[in-house]
Amino acid sequence: MADxxxxxTLKGFRxxxxxxxxxxxxxxxxxxxxxxxxxxxxxxxxxxxxTEILLGKGGEESDKQLYRFTDHGGRDVALRFDLTVPFxxxxxxxxxxxxxxxxxxxxxxxxxxxxxxxxRFREFWQCDFDTIGTTANAADIEVVLVIHDLFQAxxxxxxxxxxxxxxxxxxxxxxxxxxxxTKEMLIALDKLPKIGRDGVSAVMSEKANVTLQQAERLLNxxxxxxxxxxILARLGQEFGGNAKAAEGIHRLEELVSTVKAAGVPEDKxxxxxxxxxxxxxxxxxxxxxxxxxxxxxxSVCSGGRYDNLAKLFTKQELPGVGASLGxxxxxxxxxxxxxxxSVATPAPVFVVQFDAQYLGKYQKMARTLRAAGIGVEVYxxxxxxGQQLQFAEKRGFKIALIAxxxxxxxxxxxxxxxxxxxxxxxxxxxxxxxxxxxx
RNA sequence: GUGGGUGUAGCUCAGUUGGUUAGAGCGUCAGACUGUGGAUCUGAAUGUCGCCGGUUCGAGUCCGGUCACCCACCCCA
Numbered sequence: 001m002a003d004x005x006x007x008x009t010l011k012g013f014r015x016x017x018x019x020x021x022x023x024x025x026x027x028x029x030x031x032x033x034x035x036x037x038x039x040x041x042x043x044x045x046x047x048x049x050x051t052e053i054l055l056g057k058g059g060e061e062s063d064k065q066l067y068r069f070t071d072h073g074g075r076d077v078a079l080r081f082d083l084t085v086p087f088x089x090x091x092x093x094x095x096x097x098x099x100x101x102x103x104x105x106x107x108x109x110x111x112x113x114x115x116x117x118x119x120r121f122r123e124f125w126q127c128d129f130d131t132i133g134t135t136a137n138a139a140d141i142e143v144v145l146v147i148h149d150l151f152q153a154x155x156x157x158x159x160x161x162x163x164x165x166x167x168x169x170x171x172x173x174x175x176x177x178x179x180x181x182t183k184e185m186l187i188a189l190d191k192l193p194k195i196g197r198d199g200v201s202a203v204m205s206e207k208a209n210v211t212l213q214q215a216e217r218l219l220n221x222x223x224x225x226x227x228x229x230x231i232l233a234r235l236g237q238e239f240g241g242n243a244k245a246a247e248g249i250h251r252l253e254e255l256v257s258t259v260k261a262a263g264v265p266e267d268k269x270x271x272x273x274x275x276x277x278x279x280x281x282x283x284x285x286x287x288x289x290x291x292x293x294x295x296x297x298x299s300v301c302s303g304g305r306y307d308n309l310a311k312l313f314t315k316q317e318l319p320g321v322g323a324s325l326g327x328x329x330x331x332x333x334x335x336x337x338x339x340x341x342s343v344a345t346p347a348p349v350f351v352v353q354f355d356a357q358y359l360g361k362y363q364k365m366a367r368t369l370r371a372a373g374i375g376v377e378v379y380x381x382x383x384x385x386g387q388q389l390q391f392a393e394k395r396g397f398k399i400a401l402i403a404x405x406x407x408x409x410x411x412x413x414x415x416x417x418x419x420x421x422x423x424x425x426x427x428x429x430x431x432x433x434x435x436x437x438x439x
Numbered sequence: 440g441u442g443g444g445u446g447u448a449g450c451u452c453a454g455u456u457g458g459u460u461a462g463a464g465c466g467u468c469a470g471a472c473u474g475u476g477g478a479u480c481u482g483a484a485u486g487u488c489g490c491c492g493g494u495u496c497g498a499g500u501c502c503g504g505u506c507a508c509c510c511a512c513c514c515c516a
Contacts, residue, residue: 006490011507064440065514082516114514115440116507126516194512302516326516354474389476404474414475421476 012122014328023340024331028107030153031127031325035105038146040129043104045086047111051078053089053313065112079111083128083324084281084309091132092313100133107327118336119297119329130322132309137251139321140285140305141258147289147301147323148264154330156339158292159300162272163255165285166304167248168239169276172221175242181208186276189222193274197223224273228256231271251285283307287323293337300330343396347375348439350397350418352389354404356382361408365401365431372432374439393418399438401431 009015016024032042051068055078068078080086083106091098107127116122129146131139144161151159169186173179188203195203197219204210204218220238224231232253239245252271259269275288284305291300303323310318334340349369351362359378366376377397379388385402392400402414402423413431416423417438426434 008489008507110516112515116509117511118509120515124516297516299516324516329516352475384472385475386472387476391476393476400475402475406474416475418476423475 010122012116012120014121014123018344018346019342020331020335020340022343022346023334024327027154027327027331028125028127031107031150031327032105034146034150034153035127035129037149038103038129038142040103040105040131043087043090043106044108045080045083045090045106047079047109048077049080049086049089051076054078054080054085065114067111067113081112082110083108083126084130084322087128087130088310088318089313091318092310092316095310095314095316095318101131101139102133103129103131105129119326119332121328124326124328127325127327128303128322130303130320132318132320132322135319137254138258140251141255141262143285143287143303143321143323144255144259144269145262145264147287148259148268150301150325151289156291156334159268160290160292161269161301162275162288162290162299163252163269163285164271164273164275165248165252166276166282167251167284168235168245168273169218169221170283171242171245171248172217172239174244176214176217178208178210178214181210183280184208185210185218189218189274190276192219192222222274228266228269228271231273232256235273248284255285281306281309285321291333291337294333297329297333297336299326300333301325341396345375345377345395345397347377348398349374349376349435350388350392350395350400351376351378352385352392352400352402353379353382354385354402358403358408361403365403365413365428369432369435372436374432374435389416389418399435 036042048071051066054066065081066078067081068076071077087104087106091102105128107125109123109125111123113122114120129143131142144163147161151157169189170179170182173182173185178185184207185204188200188207191203192200200219200222201210201212201215204215205212210218221235224234226234232249235245235249235252240249256269256271260266272288275286282304284307286304287302288299289301291297301323303321305319305321307319308317309320310316331340349366351366353359353362362378366378369376379391389400397418400416400418402416403412407413407425410425411428412425413428414423415426415431415434415438
């Protein structure tokens with residue numbers, strides 16, 4: 001009569017049932033395939049790190065979100081809240097064996113103790129890819145290509161990659177003698193859509209003693225709208241005077257033209273001077289990817305360039321650029337947009353157990369097909385055929401194989417297309433070939 | 440972390456001004472159908488009304504707390 005423990009999960013932590021886990025694994029497979037196709041190599045790092053490793057990179061906000069505790073040995077430890085900082089530690093620790101440039105991808109769970117919302121969890125997977133050891137714009141450009149190919153591989157066409165370059169803002173701030181106020185300016189500009197020009201202006205003057213004239217120039221930058229070509233032209237006119245800004249503009253120009261030349265549709269990339277990204281370590285290109293049909297869920301793939309990722313851990317300069325796919329946010333978005341197939345089985349072929357006495361024959365056929373790479377499930381009970389077929393369809397099997405005394409006497413199997421409800425008798429030796437053609 | 444909203448069977452919801460054994464549809468399971476599944480019919484199971492406590496003769500219905508989810512702020516994937 002012991003009291004039952006209530007089965008439950010923590011806030012922001014979720015279970016994944018097969019209907020969700022099957023597409024989730026599919027996303028992982030596609031991400032892995034695309035990353036590898038560009039030459040990114042896999043790495044992994046521990047979920048738990050010394051707290052000092054994780055602290056002090058992205059400001060107080062991310063510090064507050066750390067799951068932090070003292071382990072059994074009295075060590076101050078924390079769960080990683082992204083894959084970038086652990087990578088910085090990793091790179092600093094192993095640079096000698098890695099060599100540069102080094103391209104890696106890393107997929108795994110991260111933890112953030114912040115408030116939950118739609119598409120915002122406390123445990124979620126990121127799929128990062130980064131190139132370190134080079135400042136070449138080619139690497140910045142490649143990030144866009146990877147993101148594009150990734151979403152294409154996932155069968156998502158309605159998305160836009162928003163691109164900006166912090167050099168432009170930094171250059172302008174430098175020119176306005178506000179280089180020390182970068183963070184305040186970013187935060188203020190970020191509020192533009194909500195509080196408007198005058199509001200931002202007011203915040204700037206209050207938080208950073210910015211004059212109206214200075215604010216005007218910053219706002220002119222942040223509010224810039226138009227096609228990529230128009231924006232680039234106006235940027236050159238208005239801000240090209242500063243060396244840093246000019247460099248940023250040049251990099252964006254090159255990015256836009258190269259991506260286009262590489263065959264990526266123009267409308268997939270949008271220059272957006274309003275995206276700044278809160279993370280302090282970005283210094284050049286920044287990227288955010290939005291789904292056309294669900295922009296409110298936030299960016300599903302973001303990243304940028306950082307001058308010196310590993311400076312906390314090594315004196316060696318380690319510039320890099322990369323981005324992170326928010327696997328679980330994307331999955332939540334796809335679920336909401338009905339982009340997920342509801343399949344509850346990873347195997348396409350179902351073998352009806354017509355009669356228990358033939359179990360050996362059923363399993364032999366199943367093994368033959370499995371050896372050819374086809375997933376096959378044999379039903380465990382010799383229930384009525386109708387029930388088994390109903391089960392098979394509900395689970396999402398594509399093909400059912402049926403054989404009883406009559407079939408075995410004739411040396412054939414019935415192959416049934418569960419969706420079309422058509423069946424045909426096929427000689428036992430041809431089953432593999434016929435199935436291969438159908439799947 | 441702050442503010443607002445929601446919380447009744449697996450799912451979508453109904454439950455009159457607090458009043459006897461808490462309902463529907465869908466779904467699930469069994470049977471009609473001992474070699475063939477989306478139809479029909481018959482029957483069945485399932486809820487500590489999120490959880491804890493309070494007010495009351497009596498609470499799903501009121502109050503407080505708590506947990507979870509949703510929305511906004513903040514930040515971000």
